[in-house]
Amino acid sequence: MRNLFLLLLSTVFLTALNAQNQLIPQPKKLELKQGEFVIPETLLISKSLPQHESNYLINRLKGKFDIEISKNNLAEIRKIYIEKVHPDEWYSISVEEKGIYIRFSTNTGYFRALQTLAQLFEEHQHDRKIPAMLIVDEPQFKWRGMHLDVVRHFFNKEEVKRYLDYLAMYKINTFHWHLTDDQGWRIEIKKYPKLTEIGSKRKESMIGPYGDNRFDGVPYGGFYTQEEIKEVIEYAKKLHITIVPEIEMPGHALAALSAYPELACTPGPFEAATKWGVFDDVFCPKEETFEFLENVLDEVIALFPSEYIHIGGDECPKVRWKECAHCQELIKTENLGDEEGLQSYFIKRIEKYVNSKGRKIIGWNEILEGGLAPNAAVMSWTGEEGGIEAAKTGHYAVMTPGAYCYFDHYQGDPQNEPLAFGGYTPLDKIYSYHPIPEELNAEEGKYILGVQANLWAEYILDFKQVEYMLFPRLMALAEVGWGTNDPKNYLAFEKKAVDHFKYLDEMGVNYSKSIFNPSGKVIRSGNGIAYELYMSKDVHNIRYTTDGSEPTINSETYQSPIRVDRPMTIRAAYFENGELKSAITHQRLNVSKSTGKAIELVNQPASNYSFGGELTLVDGIEGDPKVLGKTWLGFSGTDVIATIDLGERTEFSKLYFNSLNNKGSWIHLAGGAKILISDDGVNFKEIGEIGKQKIEEMNGRVEINFVPAQSARYLKVEIYNAGIIPDGNPGAGHAAWLFVDEIGLK
Ligand code: TNX
Numbered sequence: 001m002r003n004l005f006l007l008l009l010s011t012v013f014l015t016a017l018n019a020q021n022q023l024i025p026q027p028k029k030l031e032l033k034q035g036e037f038v039i040p041e042t043l044l045i046s047k048s049l050p051q052h053e054s055n056y057l058i059n060r061l062k063g064k065f066d067i068e069i070s071k072n073n074l075a076e077i078r079k080i081y082i083e084k085v086h087p088d089e090w091y092s093i094s095v096e097e098k099g100i101y102i103r104f105s106t107n108t109g110y111f112r113a114l115q116t117l118a119q120l121f122e123e124h125q126h127d128r129k130i131p132a133m134l135i136v137d138e139p140q141f142k143w144r145g146m147h148l149d150v151v152r153h154f155f156n157k158e159e160v161k162r163y164l165d166y167l168a169m170y171k172i173n174t175f176h177w178h179l180t181d182d183q184g185w186r187i188e189i190k191k192y193p194k195l196t197e198i199g200s201k202r203k204e205s206m207i208g209p210y211g212d213n214r215f216d217g218v219p220y221g222g223f224y225t226q227e228e229i230k231e232v233i234e235y236a237k238k239l240h241i242t243i244v245p246e247i248e249m250p251g252h253a254l255a256a257l258s259a260y261p262e263l264a265c266t267p268g269p270f271e272a273a274t275k276w277g278v279f280d281d282v283f284c285p286k287e288e289t290f291e292f293l294e295n296v297l298d299e300v301i302a303l304f305p306s307e308y309i310h311i312g313g314d315e316c317p318k319v320r321w322k323e324c325a326h327c328q329e330l331i332k333t334e335n336l337g338d339e340e341g342l343q344s345y346f347i348k349r350i351e352k353y354v355n356s357k358g359r360k361i362i363g364w365n366e367i368l369e370g371g372l373a374p375n376a377a378v379m380s381w382t383g384e385e386g387g388i389e390a391a392k393t394g395h396y397a398v399m400t401p402g403a404y405c406y407f408d409h410y411q412g413d414p415q416n417e418p419l420a421f422g423g424y425t426p427l428d429k430i431y432s433y434h435p436i437p438e439e440l441n442a443e444e445g446k447y448i449l450g451v452q453a454n455l456w457a458e459y460i461l462d463f464k465q466v467e468y469m470l471f472p473r474l475m476a477l478a479e480v481g482w483g484t485n486d487p488k489n490y491l492a493f494e495k496k497a498v499d500h501f502k503y504l505d506e507m508g509v510n511y512s513k514s515i516f517n518p519s520g521k522v523i524r525s526g527n528g529i530a531y532e533l534y535m536s537k538d539v540h541n542i543r544y545t546t547d548g549s550e551p552t553i554n555s556e557t558y559q560s561p562i563r564v565d566r567p568m569t570i571r572a573a574y575f576e577n578g579e580l581k582s583a584i585t586h587q588r589l590n591v592s593k594s595t596g597k598a599i600e601l602v603n604q605p606a607s608n609y610s611f612g613g614e615l616t617l618v619d620g621i622e623g624d625p626k627v628l629g630k631t632w633l634g635f636s637g638t639d640v641i642a643t644i645d646l647g648e649r650t651e652f653s654k655l656y657f658n659s660l661n662n663k664g665s666w667i668h669l670a671g672g673a674k675i676l677i678s679d680d681g682v683n684f685k686e687i688g689e690i691g692k693q694k695i696e697e698m699n700g701r702v703e704i705n706f707v708p709a710q711s712a713r714y715l716k717v718e719i720y721n722a723g724i725i726p727d728g729n730p731g732a733g734h735a736a737w738l739f740v741d742e743i744g745l746k
Helices: 002-018 051-060 107-123 157-169 226-238 254-259 287-303 325-333 339-356 385-392 427-431 463-470 473-482 487-507 613-618 692-697
Strands: 029-038 042-045 066-069 077-082 091-095 100-104 129-137 143-149 174-178 242-249 308-312 360-364 377-380 397-399 422-424 448-453 519-525 528-534 542-545 562-564 568-576 585-589 598-601 633-636 640-659 672-678 685-691 701-720 737-745
Touching: 029 091, 042 051, 042 077, 051 066, 051 107, 091 107, 100 107, 107 129, 107 157, 143 157, 143 473, 157 174, 157 226, 157 463, 174 448, 226 242, 226 287, 242 287, 287 308, 287 339, 308 339, 325 339, 339 360, 377 385, 385 397, 427 473, 427 487, 448 473, 463 473, 473 487, 519 562, 519 585, 519 613, 528 585, 562 568, 598 613, 613 633, 613 640, 613 737, 672 692, 685 692, 685 701, 701 737
Parallel strands: 042 066, 077 100, 143 174, 143 448, 174 242, 242 308, 308 360, 360 377, 377 397, 397 448
Antiparallel strands: 029 129, 091 100, 091 129, 519 528, 528 562, 542 568, 568 585, 598 640, 633 737, 640 701, 640 737, 672 685, 672 701
């Protein structure tokens, strides 16, 4: 009897807990209470609540619930009172047996409350009872942004509105609209019609991986008229989303120059870019350029009501400025020192203009180079350093570091994913982010306006793929920005996200199911390697094979890391209740004489390109050109100097390694390599060398044969960085990246 009672009690308790577990972003404070609100056949919303917003709820839940605005003051959903004392986005919801009471200071607060309410209703669509509870909620960050690049590929106004719908559902409040770049100008400017007549079109587009250098031969274009822009801004306003437009300068300007070549330092002619990357032809800092940009900004400012105007500022090569007499003269007369000073002068002038119109500028972290404009805010993308520097000097910053916030990166093992930019940013990675870096004290931390994720569209061909890259990562971003993400409890968050999939299904959203796919990584095991499978779900539901066959429910159950003592392909899949739930992942492992041996590096790889540490170089997995983040080690400006201890004197006749060629991402083939051996690990003797030209001929798949065979215990492999990126390449003037993988020995 007592047990039965306990059982009943725990079921009651569990139901209570289960009854309310799907809110994303998690509210700041949620207390469950006794009792429940039973959802009536027709639910009335008080007519004293802001009606635009109430209509949103009615539409959002159409077909699931019958909701009406009341004719008199009798209603189940009621406003308590409006407290002007709270911040805009603050709200509280009290669900009681008699009704649902909402408090807020502004219509925005009410709208955020309605998102919570919509999720509560959806969760209880079938039992039609919402447990009594009190929610008191507000975001930690006031900038919770999501960006969309409509240049590399164009998404029409209806698609952009749909995108805004998605952002609103997860309480994202800022939409960063990337409207101009090298590959196209996408906003009508009345004073300069050629910007769209000519600048919105490109001859063709790059297809496939950057390194393939292939083009489709199909003209591409698209832009928004000012009428369409207004329509989208109106739409966003109803969703309480601010749109921050971006007009890129001084770099990423080829499309503008194709229409108005006189704004460049050289005569042209120019064409909108057909490939991705960074281009040398940029706006020339002459008077007519400033006049042009000010006129463009006038129209942009008249359209967009946002406090901030994004002026780009990233990746501006200085090659043209170096050779331009006017620019050099300007550096002298204005005492700017060098081209970086000139970039800073450029941005400061634009800032002054934008400020004179009552607005502020925000720019990518390169606007720090040569000195930041006085009132500018920084969008920190190459890492967190830009944001830290800004905050420490009293400037506002939005954090959007590539390693956490780039939704153009892969979200699962690349072999199961559509082609993406590179990198590896799975759901748990974005979920683990905290926008205020530890380097900042409390006072400085206040300058972090918030967080944003970016969706660059080089490899995003249509809106279905936009959805795929956005979901479910948008949900994690939402909690990061709301300040309620709890990385220790990632699995609880993942469960909520999976629960939301059914709503996305109902809406026909093409979200990614990559979290169901098992991932694998190589670990050391004895003096060799083993392959460990991992995923956020129970790994014991994984079945795998090593003989090349497809895993089925009858295949081996995964227990612990699989010993890899010979070349093999491991195939694995996740099953639930006997049913295949994931893609079948596969990994080829090439065991050679160096695989799994102790390896030491003199220079360390960059932290965001060292996924598996130095073992990556001898883990039996060949670097995959499709993915930069996982199978390679990436070194910025430095050489690979690796010493491998083979454990005992070992004979070998061939050494091989891969060096990646991806100039668009600033990754250059190695400039040369040397092989040395030793028996004591101290005194090394050179046994082979290979030059830059040979490496280029082999396109980075380097093989060195030894006749006669060599024998040694220690092996030192030196692979040299290409140095400074030469002019005419993306990133010219910066240190090249060297990406190396798999040093094999046969
Ligand atoms: C860098 S992020 C860029 C973009 C690319 C993106 C691809 C930034 C300010 N510039 O032009 O699309 O990388 O991830």
